[in-house]
Amino acid sequence: MKKGALIGCGFFAQNHMHAWADVDGAAIIALCDRDDKRLQETAERFGIERTYSDAVDLMKSEELDFVDIATTVQTHRPLVELAARSKVHIICQKPFADTLEDATAMVDATAAAGVTLMVHENFRWQSAIRAAKAEIEKGSIGTPFWGRVSFRSAYDVYASQPYLATDDRFIIQDLGIHILDIARFLFGDARTISASTKRVNPAIKAEDVATMMLVHESGVTSVVDCSYASRLSRDSFPESLLEVDGSEGTLRLMPDYRLVLHNASGTRELHVSPPLLSWAERPWHNIQESVYNIQRHFIDCLNTASTPETSGMDNLKTLELVEAAYLSAAGNSRTIILGSA
Ligand code: NAD
Ligand code: 89Y
Incomplete structure:
Protein backbone atom coordinates (compact mmCIF):
# COMPACT_ATOMS: atom_id res chain seq x y z
CA MET A 1 0.00 0.00 0.00
CA LYS A 2 1.42 3.39 -1.02
CA LYS A 3 0.80 5.98 1.70
CA GLY A 4 0.14 9.53 0.57
CA ALA A 5 -0.78 12.98 1.85
CA LEU A 6 -2.85 15.58 0.06
CA ILE A 7 -1.65 19.19 0.22
CA GLY A 8 -4.39 21.69 -0.64
CA CYS A 9 -7.97 20.80 0.24
CA GLY A 10 -9.78 23.22 -2.05
CA PHE A 11 -12.36 22.96 -4.81
CA PHE A 12 -10.68 20.44 -7.10
CA ALA A 13 -8.93 18.41 -4.40
CA GLN A 14 -12.30 16.94 -3.42
CA ASN A 15 -12.18 15.01 -6.71
CA HIS A 16 -8.68 13.78 -5.91
CA MET A 17 -9.90 12.47 -2.55
CA HIS A 18 -12.87 10.63 -4.04
CA ALA A 19 -10.60 9.12 -6.68
CA TRP A 20 -7.97 8.06 -4.12
CA ALA A 21 -10.66 6.16 -2.26
CA ASP A 22 -11.20 4.10 -5.45
CA VAL A 23 -7.54 3.55 -6.42
CA ASP A 24 -6.30 0.11 -5.34
CA GLY A 25 -2.97 0.06 -3.56
CA ALA A 26 -3.03 3.68 -2.36
CA ALA A 27 -4.33 5.45 0.73
CA ILE A 28 -4.33 9.09 1.78
CA ILE A 29 -3.33 9.09 5.43
CA ALA A 30 -2.89 12.83 6.08
CA LEU A 31 -4.15 16.17 4.85
CA CYS A 32 -2.61 19.63 4.79
CA ASP A 33 -4.16 23.03 4.14
CA ARG A 34 -3.35 26.42 5.57
CA ASP A 35 -7.10 27.21 5.56
CA ASP A 36 -8.42 25.49 8.68
CA LYS A 37 -12.06 25.38 7.55
CA ARG A 38 -11.24 23.62 4.30
CA LEU A 39 -8.85 21.28 6.10
CA GLN A 40 -11.39 20.24 8.73
CA GLU A 41 -14.26 19.89 6.26
CA THR A 42 -12.21 17.64 3.98
CA ALA A 43 -10.90 15.61 6.93
CA GLU A 44 -14.44 15.00 8.13
CA ARG A 45 -15.82 14.24 4.66
CA PHE A 46 -13.17 11.57 3.99
CA GLY A 47 -12.51 10.38 7.55
CA ILE A 48 -8.84 11.44 7.71
CA GLU A 49 -7.57 11.93 11.26
CA ARG A 50 -4.12 13.40 10.71
CA THR A 51 -4.24 17.04 9.62
CA TYR A 52 -1.63 19.78 9.24
CA SER A 53 -1.75 23.49 8.54
CA ASP A 54 1.88 23.55 7.46
CA ALA A 55 3.51 21.30 4.86
CA VAL A 56 6.89 21.35 6.65
CA ASP A 57 5.24 19.86 9.77
CA LEU A 58 3.47 17.30 7.60
CA MET A 59 6.71 16.15 6.02
CA LYS A 60 8.50 16.02 9.40
CA SER A 61 5.76 14.04 11.11
CA GLU A 62 4.55 11.51 8.53
CA GLU A 63 6.22 8.59 6.78
CA LEU A 64 4.94 8.94 3.23
CA ASP A 65 5.48 7.33 -0.13
CA PHE A 66 3.97 10.26 -2.04
CA VAL A 67 2.35 13.69 -1.82
CA ASP A 68 -0.47 14.92 -3.99
CA ILE A 69 -0.13 18.70 -4.42
CA ALA A 70 -3.52 20.23 -5.27
CA THR A 71 -2.77 23.88 -4.54
CA THR A 72 -2.80 26.65 -7.15
CA VAL A 73 0.35 27.32 -9.16
CA GLN A 74 2.08 29.90 -6.91
CA THR A 75 2.94 27.32 -4.24
CA HIS A 76 3.98 24.43 -6.50
CA ARG A 77 7.72 25.12 -6.53
CA PRO A 78 8.27 25.41 -2.76
CA LEU A 79 6.05 22.38 -2.12
CA VAL A 80 7.66 20.22 -4.82
CA GLU A 81 11.14 21.16 -3.58
CA LEU A 82 10.11 20.36 0.01
CA ALA A 83 8.79 16.96 -1.04
CA ALA A 84 11.93 16.27 -3.08
CA ARG A 85 14.10 17.05 -0.03
CA SER A 86 11.97 14.59 1.95
CA LYS A 87 12.46 11.94 -0.79
CA VAL A 88 8.79 11.31 -1.45
CA HIS A 89 7.20 10.84 -4.87
CA ILE A 90 5.05 13.69 -6.14
CA ILE A 91 1.92 14.40 -8.15
CA CYS A 92 1.47 18.10 -8.78
CA GLN A 93 -1.61 19.77 -10.26
CA LYS A 94 -1.50 21.80 -13.47
CA PRO A 95 -0.48 24.44 -14.34
CA PHE A 96 2.75 22.97 -13.05
CA ALA A 97 4.54 26.35 -12.99
CA ASP A 98 4.16 30.01 -13.84
CA THR A 99 7.53 30.06 -15.60
CA LEU A 100 9.72 27.55 -17.42
CA GLU A 101 12.48 28.45 -14.99
CA ASP A 102 10.39 27.23 -12.01
CA ALA A 103 9.32 24.13 -13.92
CA THR A 104 12.89 23.20 -14.84
CA ALA A 105 14.05 23.76 -11.25
CA MET A 106 11.37 21.34 -10.00
CA VAL A 107 12.27 18.72 -12.60
CA ASP A 108 15.94 19.04 -11.65
CA ALA A 109 15.24 18.87 -7.90
CA THR A 110 13.17 15.70 -8.22
CA ALA A 111 15.67 14.07 -10.59
CA ALA A 112 18.49 14.81 -8.13
CA ALA A 113 16.42 13.35 -5.28
CA GLY A 114 15.57 10.24 -7.32
CA VAL A 115 11.80 10.64 -6.85
CA THR A 116 9.01 10.33 -9.41
CA LEU A 117 7.32 13.57 -10.44
CA MET A 118 4.05 13.44 -12.35
CA VAL A 119 2.03 16.48 -13.40
CA HIS A 120 -1.71 15.97 -12.90
CA GLU A 121 -2.40 16.62 -16.60
CA ASN A 122 -5.58 14.60 -16.71
CA PHE A 123 -7.50 15.61 -19.87
CA PRO A 274 -17.24 8.18 -19.65
CA PRO A 275 -18.57 5.90 -16.95
CA LEU A 276 -20.43 7.84 -14.25
CA LEU A 277 -18.34 6.97 -11.17
CA SER A 278 -20.34 6.58 -7.95
CA TRP A 279 -19.19 9.96 -6.61
CA ALA A 280 -19.20 11.84 -9.92
CA GLU A 281 -21.60 14.62 -10.87
CA ARG A 282 -22.62 15.74 -14.35
CA PRO A 283 -21.31 17.64 -16.25
CA TRP A 284 -17.93 17.17 -14.51
CA HIS A 285 -17.99 13.37 -14.76
CA ASN A 286 -15.56 13.05 -17.68
CA ILE A 287 -12.98 15.18 -15.85
CA GLN A 288 -13.66 13.26 -12.63
CA GLU A 289 -13.15 9.92 -14.38
CA SER A 290 -9.84 11.19 -15.80
CA VAL A 291 -8.73 12.12 -12.27
CA TYR A 292 -9.27 8.51 -11.20
CA ASN A 293 -7.48 7.24 -14.34
CA ILE A 294 -4.41 9.45 -13.90
CA GLN A 295 -4.07 8.74 -10.16
CA ARG A 296 -4.31 5.01 -10.88
CA HIS A 297 -1.62 5.46 -13.55
CA PHE A 298 0.62 7.19 -10.98
CA ILE A 299 0.36 4.27 -8.55
CA ASP A 300 0.98 1.80 -11.40
CA CYS A 301 4.13 3.76 -12.27
CA LEU A 302 5.37 3.67 -8.66
CA ASN A 303 4.70 -0.07 -8.47
CA THR A 304 6.53 -0.80 -11.73
CA ALA A 305 9.24 1.87 -11.40
CA SER A 306 8.17 3.37 -14.72
CA THR A 307 7.91 6.98 -15.89
CA PRO A 308 4.43 8.55 -15.92
CA GLU A 309 3.10 9.71 -19.29
CA THR A 310 2.91 13.26 -18.03
CA SER A 311 6.12 13.31 -16.01
CA GLY A 312 7.53 16.69 -15.00
CA MET A 313 10.01 16.36 -17.85
CA ASP A 314 7.24 15.64 -20.36
CA ASN A 315 5.16 18.53 -19.08
CA LEU A 316 7.97 21.00 -19.86
P1 NAD B 1 -8.48 26.30 -4.42
O1 NAD B 1 -8.03 27.70 -4.22
O2 NAD B 1 -9.94 25.99 -4.29
O3 NAD B 1 -7.71 25.31 -3.43
C1 NAD B 1 -6.35 25.43 -3.16
C2 NAD B 1 -6.15 25.10 -1.69
O4 NAD B 1 -4.76 25.03 -1.45
C3 NAD B 1 -6.73 26.15 -0.75
O5 NAD B 1 -7.61 25.55 0.18
C4 NAD B 1 -5.49 26.76 -0.08
O6 NAD B 1 -5.72 27.16 1.24
C5 NAD B 1 -4.52 25.62 -0.17
N1 NAD B 1 -3.10 26.01 -0.12
C6 NAD B 1 -2.47 26.91 -0.92
N2 NAD B 1 -1.17 26.97 -0.62
C7 NAD B 1 -0.95 26.09 0.39
C8 NAD B 1 0.19 25.70 1.12
N3 NAD B 1 1.39 26.22 0.90
N4 NAD B 1 0.04 24.76 2.07
C9 NAD B 1 -1.16 24.21 2.32
N5 NAD B 1 -2.29 24.55 1.67
C10 NAD B 1 -2.18 25.48 0.71
O7 NAD B 1 -7.97 25.88 -5.85
P2 NAD B 1 -8.61 24.81 -6.85
O8 NAD B 1 -9.64 25.48 -7.67
O9 NAD B 1 -8.93 23.57 -6.11
O10 NAD B 1 -7.37 24.56 -7.82
C11 NAD B 1 -6.21 23.90 -7.38
C12 NAD B 1 -5.40 23.50 -8.61
O11 NAD B 1 -6.17 22.54 -9.34
C13 NAD B 1 -5.15 24.67 -9.58
O12 NAD B 1 -3.82 24.63 -10.02
C14 NAD B 1 -6.13 24.43 -10.73
O13 NAD B 1 -5.65 24.88 -11.98
C15 NAD B 1 -6.21 22.93 -10.71
N6 NAD B 1 -7.44 22.39 -11.32
C16 NAD B 1 -7.26 21.32 -12.12
C17 NAD B 1 -8.34 20.76 -12.77
C18 NAD B 1 -8.08 19.57 -13.66
O14 NAD B 1 -8.96 19.08 -14.33
N7 NAD B 1 -6.86 19.07 -13.68
C19 NAD B 1 -9.61 21.29 -12.60
C20 NAD B 1 -9.76 22.38 -11.73
C21 NAD B 1 -8.65 22.93 -11.07
O1 89Y C 1 -9.22 24.77 -14.02
C1 89Y C 1 -9.73 24.16 -15.17
C2 89Y C 1 -9.32 22.81 -15.48
O2 89Y C 1 -8.21 22.37 -15.27
O3 89Y C 1 -10.33 22.13 -16.09
C3 89Y C 1 -11.47 22.94 -16.23
C4 89Y C 1 -11.25 24.07 -15.25
O4 89Y C 1 -11.80 23.67 -14.00
C5 89Y C 1 -11.86 25.40 -15.61
O5 89Y C 1 -11.31 25.86 -16.81
Whole structure:
Protein backbone atom coordinates (compact mmCIF):
# COMPACT_ATOMS: atom_id res chain seq x y z
CA MET A 1 0.00 0.00 0.00
CA LYS A 2 1.42 3.39 -1.02
CA LYS A 3 0.80 5.98 1.70
CA GLY A 4 0.14 9.53 0.57
CA ALA A 5 -0.78 12.98 1.85
CA LEU A 6 -2.85 15.58 0.06
CA ILE A 7 -1.65 19.19 0.22
CA GLY A 8 -4.39 21.69 -0.64
CA CYS A 9 -7.97 20.80 0.24
CA GLY A 10 -9.78 23.22 -2.05
CA PHE A 11 -12.36 22.96 -4.81
CA PHE A 12 -10.68 20.44 -7.10
CA ALA A 13 -8.93 18.41 -4.40
CA GLN A 14 -12.30 16.94 -3.42
CA ASN A 15 -12.18 15.01 -6.71
CA HIS A 16 -8.68 13.78 -5.91
CA MET A 17 -9.90 12.47 -2.55
CA HIS A 18 -12.87 10.63 -4.04
CA ALA A 19 -10.60 9.12 -6.68
CA TRP A 20 -7.97 8.06 -4.12
CA ALA A 21 -10.66 6.16 -2.26
CA ASP A 22 -11.20 4.10 -5.45
CA VAL A 23 -7.54 3.55 -6.42
CA ASP A 24 -6.30 0.11 -5.34
CA GLY A 25 -2.97 0.06 -3.56
CA ALA A 26 -3.03 3.68 -2.36
CA ALA A 27 -4.33 5.45 0.73
CA ILE A 28 -4.33 9.09 1.78
CA ILE A 29 -3.33 9.09 5.43
CA ALA A 30 -2.89 12.83 6.08
CA LEU A 31 -4.15 16.17 4.85
CA CYS A 32 -2.61 19.63 4.79
CA ASP A 33 -4.16 23.03 4.14
CA ARG A 34 -3.35 26.42 5.57
CA ASP A 35 -7.10 27.21 5.56
CA ASP A 36 -8.42 25.49 8.68
CA LYS A 37 -12.06 25.38 7.55
CA ARG A 38 -11.24 23.62 4.30
CA LEU A 39 -8.85 21.28 6.10
CA GLN A 40 -11.39 20.24 8.73
CA GLU A 41 -14.26 19.89 6.26
CA THR A 42 -12.21 17.64 3.98
CA ALA A 43 -10.90 15.61 6.93
CA GLU A 44 -14.44 15.00 8.13
CA ARG A 45 -15.82 14.24 4.66
CA PHE A 46 -13.17 11.57 3.99
CA GLY A 47 -12.51 10.38 7.55
CA ILE A 48 -8.84 11.44 7.71
CA GLU A 49 -7.57 11.93 11.26
CA ARG A 50 -4.12 13.40 10.71
CA THR A 51 -4.24 17.04 9.62
CA TYR A 52 -1.63 19.78 9.24
CA SER A 53 -1.75 23.49 8.54
CA ASP A 54 1.88 23.55 7.46
CA ALA A 55 3.51 21.30 4.86
CA VAL A 56 6.89 21.35 6.65
CA ASP A 57 5.24 19.86 9.77
CA LEU A 58 3.47 17.30 7.60
CA MET A 59 6.71 16.15 6.02
CA LYS A 60 8.50 16.02 9.40
CA SER A 61 5.76 14.04 11.11
CA GLU A 62 4.55 11.51 8.53
CA GLU A 63 6.22 8.59 6.78
CA LEU A 64 4.94 8.94 3.23
CA ASP A 65 5.48 7.33 -0.13
CA PHE A 66 3.97 10.26 -2.04
CA VAL A 67 2.35 13.69 -1.82
CA ASP A 68 -0.47 14.92 -3.99
CA ILE A 69 -0.13 18.70 -4.42
CA ALA A 70 -3.52 20.23 -5.27
CA THR A 71 -2.77 23.88 -4.54
CA THR A 72 -2.80 26.65 -7.15
CA VAL A 73 0.35 27.32 -9.16
CA GLN A 74 2.08 29.90 -6.91
CA THR A 75 2.94 27.32 -4.24
CA HIS A 76 3.98 24.43 -6.50
CA ARG A 77 7.72 25.12 -6.53
CA PRO A 78 8.27 25.41 -2.76
CA LEU A 79 6.05 22.38 -2.12
CA VAL A 80 7.66 20.22 -4.82
CA GLU A 81 11.14 21.16 -3.58
CA LEU A 82 10.11 20.36 0.01
CA ALA A 83 8.79 16.96 -1.04
CA ALA A 84 11.93 16.27 -3.08
CA ARG A 85 14.10 17.05 -0.03
CA SER A 86 11.97 14.59 1.95
CA LYS A 87 12.46 11.94 -0.79
CA VAL A 88 8.79 11.31 -1.45
CA HIS A 89 7.20 10.84 -4.87
CA ILE A 90 5.05 13.69 -6.14
CA ILE A 91 1.92 14.40 -8.15
CA CYS A 92 1.47 18.10 -8.78
CA GLN A 93 -1.61 19.77 -10.26
CA LYS A 94 -1.50 21.80 -13.47
CA PRO A 95 -0.48 24.44 -14.34
CA PHE A 96 2.75 22.97 -13.05
CA ALA A 97 4.54 26.35 -12.99
CA ASP A 98 4.16 30.01 -13.84
CA THR A 99 7.53 30.06 -15.60
CA LEU A 100 9.72 27.55 -17.42
CA GLU A 101 12.48 28.45 -14.99
CA ASP A 102 10.39 27.23 -12.01
CA ALA A 103 9.32 24.13 -13.92
CA THR A 104 12.89 23.20 -14.84
CA ALA A 105 14.05 23.76 -11.25
CA MET A 106 11.37 21.34 -10.00
CA VAL A 107 12.27 18.72 -12.60
CA ASP A 108 15.94 19.04 -11.65
CA ALA A 109 15.24 18.87 -7.90
CA THR A 110 13.17 15.70 -8.22
CA ALA A 111 15.67 14.07 -10.59
CA ALA A 112 18.49 14.81 -8.13
CA ALA A 113 16.42 13.35 -5.28
CA GLY A 114 15.57 10.24 -7.32
CA VAL A 115 11.80 10.64 -6.85
CA THR A 116 9.01 10.33 -9.41
CA LEU A 117 7.32 13.57 -10.44
CA MET A 118 4.05 13.44 -12.35
CA VAL A 119 2.03 16.48 -13.40
CA HIS A 120 -1.71 15.97 -12.90
CA GLU A 121 -2.40 16.62 -16.60
CA ASN A 122 -5.58 14.60 -16.71
CA PHE A 123 -7.50 15.61 -19.87
CA ARG A 124 -5.60 13.10 -22.03
CA TRP A 125 -6.86 10.43 -19.59
CA GLN A 126 -10.53 11.05 -20.49
CA SER A 127 -11.94 7.85 -21.95
CA ALA A 128 -13.26 9.59 -25.08
CA ILE A 129 -9.79 10.99 -25.84
CA ARG A 130 -8.18 7.56 -25.24
CA ALA A 131 -10.78 5.97 -27.58
CA ALA A 132 -9.97 8.50 -30.33
CA LYS A 133 -6.22 7.90 -29.91
CA ALA A 134 -6.75 4.12 -30.11
CA GLU A 135 -8.63 4.52 -33.43
CA ILE A 136 -5.85 6.69 -34.87
CA GLU A 137 -3.22 4.21 -33.70
CA LYS A 138 -4.96 1.24 -35.25
CA GLY A 139 -5.01 3.06 -38.59
CA SER A 140 -8.77 3.68 -38.90
CA ILE A 141 -8.18 6.95 -40.78
CA GLY A 142 -4.71 6.29 -42.22
CA THR A 143 -1.99 8.83 -41.54
CA PRO A 144 -3.33 12.01 -39.89
CA PHE A 145 -2.39 15.25 -41.67
CA TRP A 146 -4.72 17.78 -39.98
CA GLY A 147 -6.43 18.09 -36.62
CA ARG A 148 -8.51 20.33 -34.43
CA VAL A 149 -8.88 20.10 -30.67
CA SER A 150 -11.64 22.39 -29.52
CA PHE A 151 -13.15 23.45 -26.19
CA ARG A 152 -15.83 26.13 -26.41
CA SER A 153 -18.32 26.97 -23.67
CA ALA A 154 -19.85 29.74 -21.58
CA TYR A 155 -19.96 27.66 -18.37
CA ASP A 156 -19.48 29.78 -15.25
CA VAL A 157 -16.11 28.48 -14.11
CA TYR A 158 -15.53 31.61 -12.01
CA ALA A 159 -18.12 30.53 -9.40
CA SER A 160 -15.98 27.62 -8.14
CA GLN A 161 -12.60 29.02 -9.18
CA PRO A 162 -12.75 32.80 -8.53
CA TYR A 163 -9.01 33.26 -9.18
CA LEU A 164 -9.68 32.55 -12.87
CA ALA A 165 -11.38 35.96 -13.10
CA THR A 166 -8.55 37.88 -11.45
CA ASP A 167 -5.30 36.16 -12.50
CA ASP A 168 -3.07 37.91 -15.08
CA ARG A 169 -3.42 34.94 -17.42
CA PHE A 170 -6.55 32.88 -17.93
CA ILE A 171 -7.65 30.56 -20.67
CA ILE A 172 -4.36 29.36 -22.18
CA GLN A 173 -2.73 28.78 -18.79
CA ASP A 174 -5.78 27.24 -17.13
CA LEU A 175 -7.62 25.33 -19.85
CA GLY A 176 -5.63 25.68 -23.07
CA ILE A 177 -2.80 23.86 -21.30
CA HIS A 178 -4.98 20.71 -21.29
CA ILE A 179 -6.10 21.19 -24.88
CA LEU A 180 -2.51 21.72 -26.04
CA ASP A 181 -1.52 18.58 -24.14
CA ILE A 182 -4.25 16.61 -25.96
CA ALA A 183 -2.83 17.91 -29.27
CA ARG A 184 0.63 16.67 -28.22
CA PHE A 185 -0.87 13.34 -27.13
CA LEU A 186 -2.61 12.83 -30.49
CA PHE A 187 -0.17 14.39 -32.96
CA GLY A 188 3.19 14.46 -31.17
CA ASP A 189 5.43 17.36 -30.25
CA ALA A 190 5.12 20.66 -32.06
CA ARG A 191 7.76 22.52 -34.07
CA THR A 192 5.95 25.86 -34.27
CA ILE A 193 2.96 27.64 -32.78
CA SER A 194 1.13 30.90 -33.45
CA ALA A 195 -1.75 32.25 -31.40
CA SER A 196 -4.30 34.98 -31.03
CA THR A 197 -6.21 35.79 -27.86
CA LYS A 198 -9.13 37.95 -26.85
CA ARG A 199 -10.96 38.99 -23.69
CA VAL A 200 -14.71 39.03 -24.34
CA ASN A 201 -16.09 38.99 -20.77
CA PRO A 202 -15.55 42.51 -19.38
CA ALA A 203 -15.79 41.25 -15.78
CA ILE A 204 -12.54 39.26 -15.88
CA LYS A 205 -8.92 40.36 -16.09
CA ALA A 206 -7.33 38.17 -18.77
CA GLU A 207 -8.08 36.41 -22.05
CA ASP A 208 -11.09 34.09 -22.28
CA VAL A 209 -10.66 33.15 -25.95
CA ALA A 210 -7.57 31.69 -27.64
CA THR A 211 -6.95 30.27 -31.10
CA MET A 212 -3.66 28.51 -31.73
CA MET A 213 -2.12 26.85 -34.79
CA LEU A 214 0.59 24.23 -34.36
CA VAL A 215 2.82 22.47 -36.87
CA HIS A 216 3.86 19.14 -35.38
CA GLU A 217 7.07 17.21 -35.98
CA SER A 218 4.88 14.42 -37.40
CA GLY A 219 3.78 16.73 -40.22
CA VAL A 220 0.28 17.27 -38.79
CA THR A 221 -1.03 20.84 -38.69
CA SER A 222 -3.46 21.38 -35.82
CA VAL A 223 -5.78 24.08 -34.60
CA VAL A 224 -6.29 24.28 -30.82
CA ASP A 225 -9.13 26.59 -29.91
CA CYS A 226 -10.58 27.45 -26.50
CA SER A 227 -13.29 29.80 -25.37
CA TYR A 228 -15.28 30.55 -22.23
CA ALA A 229 -17.26 33.22 -24.11
CA SER A 230 -19.20 31.00 -26.52
CA ARG A 231 -22.94 31.02 -25.88
CA LEU A 232 -24.05 27.87 -27.65
CA SER A 233 -27.59 26.51 -27.95
CA ARG A 234 -26.30 23.43 -26.13
CA ASP A 235 -23.23 23.93 -23.94
CA SER A 236 -21.01 20.85 -23.99
CA PHE A 237 -18.81 21.81 -20.99
CA PRO A 238 -16.40 20.19 -20.25
CA GLU A 239 -16.07 18.13 -23.43
CA SER A 240 -13.02 18.48 -25.67
CA LEU A 241 -14.09 17.96 -29.28
CA LEU A 242 -11.87 16.53 -32.00
CA GLU A 243 -11.60 16.66 -35.76
CA VAL A 244 -8.85 14.64 -37.39
CA ASP A 245 -8.39 14.18 -41.14
CA GLY A 246 -6.17 11.33 -42.30
CA SER A 247 -4.98 9.91 -45.61
CA GLU A 248 -7.72 7.22 -45.52
CA GLY A 249 -10.56 8.82 -43.62
CA THR A 250 -11.77 11.18 -40.92
CA LEU A 251 -12.44 11.08 -37.18
CA ARG A 252 -14.84 13.38 -35.36
CA LEU A 253 -15.44 13.43 -31.59
CA MET A 254 -18.71 15.31 -31.31
CA PRO A 255 -20.80 16.58 -28.37
CA ASP A 256 -22.34 13.86 -26.18
CA TYR A 257 -19.26 11.68 -26.68
CA ARG A 258 -20.17 10.55 -30.21
CA LEU A 259 -17.08 9.31 -32.02
CA VAL A 260 -17.65 9.13 -35.79
CA LEU A 261 -15.13 7.37 -38.03
CA HIS A 262 -15.41 7.45 -41.76
CA ASN A 263 -13.26 5.69 -44.37
CA ALA A 264 -13.65 3.74 -47.62
CA SER A 265 -15.34 0.87 -45.71
CA GLY A 266 -18.12 3.13 -44.45
CA THR A 267 -19.07 5.13 -41.36
CA ARG A 268 -18.98 3.90 -37.77
CA GLU A 269 -20.42 5.77 -34.81
CA LEU A 270 -19.17 4.77 -31.36
CA HIS A 271 -20.55 6.01 -28.07
CA VAL A 272 -17.57 6.77 -25.86
CA SER A 273 -19.27 8.36 -22.83
CA PRO A 274 -17.24 8.18 -19.65
CA PRO A 275 -18.57 5.90 -16.95
CA LEU A 276 -20.43 7.84 -14.25
CA LEU A 277 -18.34 6.97 -11.17
CA SER A 278 -20.34 6.58 -7.95
CA TRP A 279 -19.19 9.96 -6.61
CA ALA A 280 -19.20 11.84 -9.92
CA GLU A 281 -21.60 14.62 -10.87
CA ARG A 282 -22.62 15.74 -14.35
CA PRO A 283 -21.31 17.64 -16.25
CA TRP A 284 -17.93 17.17 -14.51
CA HIS A 285 -17.99 13.37 -14.76
CA ASN A 286 -15.56 13.05 -17.68
CA ILE A 287 -12.98 15.18 -15.85
CA GLN A 288 -13.66 13.26 -12.63
CA GLU A 289 -13.15 9.92 -14.38
CA SER A 290 -9.84 11.19 -15.80
CA VAL A 291 -8.73 12.12 -12.27
CA TYR A 292 -9.27 8.51 -11.20
CA ASN A 293 -7.48 7.24 -14.34
CA ILE A 294 -4.41 9.45 -13.90
CA GLN A 295 -4.07 8.74 -10.16
CA ARG A 296 -4.31 5.01 -10.88
CA HIS A 297 -1.62 5.46 -13.55
CA PHE A 298 0.62 7.19 -10.98
CA ILE A 299 0.36 4.27 -8.55
CA ASP A 300 0.98 1.80 -11.40
CA CYS A 301 4.13 3.76 -12.27
CA LEU A 302 5.37 3.67 -8.66
CA ASN A 303 4.70 -0.07 -8.47
CA THR A 304 6.53 -0.80 -11.73
CA ALA A 305 9.24 1.87 -11.40
CA SER A 306 8.17 3.37 -14.72
CA THR A 307 7.91 6.98 -15.89
CA PRO A 308 4.43 8.55 -15.92
CA GLU A 309 3.10 9.71 -19.29
CA THR A 310 2.91 13.26 -18.03
CA SER A 311 6.12 13.31 -16.01
CA GLY A 312 7.53 16.69 -15.00
CA MET A 313 10.01 16.36 -17.85
CA ASP A 314 7.24 15.64 -20.36
CA ASN A 315 5.16 18.53 -19.08
CA LEU A 316 7.97 21.00 -19.86
CA LYS A 317 6.93 20.60 -23.50
CA THR A 318 3.29 21.45 -22.78
CA LEU A 319 4.39 24.44 -20.70
CA GLU A 320 6.69 25.55 -23.48
CA LEU A 321 3.65 25.64 -25.78
CA VAL A 322 1.75 27.76 -23.24
CA GLU A 323 4.61 30.27 -22.97
CA ALA A 324 5.07 30.37 -26.73
CA ALA A 325 1.34 30.92 -27.29
CA TYR A 326 1.36 33.97 -25.01
CA LEU A 327 4.51 35.25 -26.71
CA SER A 328 2.95 34.83 -30.14
CA ALA A 329 -0.32 36.48 -29.11
CA ALA A 330 1.59 39.45 -27.68
CA GLY A 331 3.53 39.76 -30.94
CA ASN A 332 0.69 39.94 -33.47
CA SER A 333 0.38 36.15 -33.79
CA ARG A 334 3.94 35.76 -34.98
CA THR A 335 5.11 32.20 -35.41
CA ILE A 336 7.24 30.92 -32.54
CA ILE A 337 9.71 28.12 -33.18
CA LEU A 338 9.64 25.78 -30.19
CA GLY A 339 12.90 25.47 -28.35
CA SER A 340 13.57 29.16 -28.98
CA ALA A 341 10.60 30.74 -27.14
P1 NAD B 1 -8.48 26.30 -4.42
O1 NAD B 1 -8.03 27.70 -4.22
O2 NAD B 1 -9.94 25.99 -4.29
O3 NAD B 1 -7.71 25.31 -3.43
C1 NAD B 1 -6.35 25.43 -3.16
C2 NAD B 1 -6.15 25.10 -1.69
O4 NAD B 1 -4.76 25.03 -1.45
C3 NAD B 1 -6.73 26.15 -0.75
O5 NAD B 1 -7.61 25.55 0.18
C4 NAD B 1 -5.49 26.76 -0.08
O6 NAD B 1 -5.72 27.16 1.24
C5 NAD B 1 -4.52 25.62 -0.17
N1 NAD B 1 -3.10 26.01 -0.12
C6 NAD B 1 -2.47 26.91 -0.92
N2 NAD B 1 -1.17 26.97 -0.62
C7 NAD B 1 -0.95 26.09 0.39
C8 NAD B 1 0.19 25.70 1.12
N3 NAD B 1 1.39 26.22 0.90
N4 NAD B 1 0.04 24.76 2.07
C9 NAD B 1 -1.16 24.21 2.32
N5 NAD B 1 -2.29 24.55 1.67
C10 NAD B 1 -2.18 25.48 0.71
O7 NAD B 1 -7.97 25.88 -5.85
P2 NAD B 1 -8.61 24.81 -6.85
O8 NAD B 1 -9.64 25.48 -7.67
O9 NAD B 1 -8.93 23.57 -6.11
O10 NAD B 1 -7.37 24.56 -7.82
C11 NAD B 1 -6.21 23.90 -7.38
C12 NAD B 1 -5.40 23.50 -8.61
O11 NAD B 1 -6.17 22.54 -9.34
C13 NAD B 1 -5.15 24.67 -9.58
O12 NAD B 1 -3.82 24.63 -10.02
C14 NAD B 1 -6.13 24.43 -10.73
O13 NAD B 1 -5.65 24.88 -11.98
C15 NAD B 1 -6.21 22.93 -10.71
N6 NAD B 1 -7.44 22.39 -11.32
C16 NAD B 1 -7.26 21.32 -12.12
C17 NAD B 1 -8.34 20.76 -12.77
C18 NAD B 1 -8.08 19.57 -13.66
O14 NAD B 1 -8.96 19.08 -14.33
N7 NAD B 1 -6.86 19.07 -13.68
C19 NAD B 1 -9.61 21.29 -12.60
C20 NAD B 1 -9.76 22.38 -11.73
C21 NAD B 1 -8.65 22.93 -11.07
O1 89Y C 1 -9.22 24.77 -14.02
C1 89Y C 1 -9.73 24.16 -15.17
C2 89Y C 1 -9.32 22.81 -15.48
O2 89Y C 1 -8.21 22.37 -15.27
O3 89Y C 1 -10.33 22.13 -16.09
C3 89Y C 1 -11.47 22.94 -16.23
C4 89Y C 1 -11.25 24.07 -15.25
O4 89Y C 1 -11.80 23.67 -14.00
C5 89Y C 1 -11.86 25.40 -15.61
O5 89Y C 1 -11.31 25.86 -16.81
